[in-house]
Amino acid sequence: MNAVKRTVGRAVIASIGFYISLVVLAAVVWQLTHYINSRPYVVIPAGDSTALGKAVDTYSAVGNLLTTLATGLLAALGWFFTSRPKKRYFVRELWPAIAGALCACLSIYFGYISSQNVQWAIENSFGTLDLPKLQLPRQLQFFGLLLSVFLFADFVRRDWTKVD
Amino acid sequence: MKAQRVFPAPETLLCCLLLFPAPLSSQRPETPGRLTVRSTPPAAIITIDDQDTNQVTPFTFVVSPGDHSVSLKSPSLPDCKKPKKVTVSSGAVTSVSCTAEGWGEPNIK
Numbered sequence: 001m002n003a004v005k006r007t008v009g010r011a012v013i014a015s016i017g018f019y020i021s022l023v024v025l026a027a028v029v030w031q032l033t034h035y036i037n038s039r040p041y042v043v044i045p046a047g048d049s050t051a052l053g054k055a056v057d058t059y060s061a062v063g064n065l066l067t068t069l070a071t072g073l074l075a076a077l078g079w080f081f082t083s084r085p086k087k088r089y090f091v092r093e094l095w096p097a098i099a100g101a102l103c104a105c106l107s108i109y110f111g112y113i114s115s116q117n118v119q120w121a122i123e124n125s126f127g128t129l130d131l132p133k134l135q136l137p138r139q140l141q142f143f144g145l146l147l148s149v150f151l152f153a154d155f156v157r158r159d160w161t162k163v164d
Numbered sequence: 165m166k167a168q169r170v171f172p173a174p175e176t177l178l179c180c181l182l183l184f185p186a187p188l189s190s191q192r193p194e195t196p197g198r199l200t201v202r203s204t205p206p207a208a209i210i211t212i213d214d215q216d217t218n219q220v221t222p223f224t225f226v227v228s229p230g231d232h233s234v235s236l237k238s239p240s241l242p243d244c245k246k247p248k249k250v251t252v253s254s255g256a257v258t259s260v261s262c263t264a265e266g267w268g269e270p271n272i273k
Contacts, residue, residue: 038193
């Protein structure tokens with residue numbers, strides 16, 4: 001009876017811990033977004049619209065590619081867990097997969113912030129995309145994806161070399 | 165054995181709280197302001213926030229709302245080398261001009 005109580009208690013603590021860490025993560029991401037969006041800037045208004053149009057097209061194409069890759073990575077992670085007979089994993093074996101999924105989600109979020117800020121820059125006739133407000137979310141999107149690829153690869157390597 | 169809840173209310177509420185602020189205006193940068201810098205005589209090099217802009221007067225910049233310091237480099241305008249603090253409001257056009265006597269008061273439209 002005590003063992004059952006202990007297991008239930010552990011599950012409740014894990015559940016509460018999960019939601020608290022979600023709230024903390026959301027607060028950190030909002031603060032980071034606020035920091036990015038409140039950077040001061042001085043730019044010249046848009047002049048050569050052809051060059052700027054091409055820069056925006058390139059920016060959008062890379063943004064779309066990164067978002068697609070991050071989504072694909074999440075799908076691959078899901079497939080990895082569901083396509084095989086159910087296994088029991090320890091937390092120490094799962095953490096690269098959890099961290100990889102988190103980085104992929106953050107990459108998608110910063111991709112959204114990046115595209116939103118580019119749209120905002122176009123609406124306000126900015127003559128350049130070379131602003132911290134636009135470049136920081138884009139870098140976070142790229143490095144988030146890169147990190148998630150490394151973590152996912154590490155998880156797969158550990159899983160394949162695991163001795164049961 | 166405890167029955168599983170059909171509608172996980174606290175979890176759904178938490179997800180809404182976490183996800184809904186994203187599309188809110190606080191996630192979007194503020195509308196910028198415009199800063200017009202003029203001088204008499206014209207063609208003075210404009211420096212804003214201690215950075216050379218590579219532009220000469222008269223010129224209009226798109227700037228973040230808030231305080232900025234503007235100074236001019238011109239041999240005929242020695243008093244304009246001293247930075248002038250200008251507050252730019254979101255969506256407004258602020259004009260500032262400098263003459264041989266020094267900086268005038270900013271004009272906000």
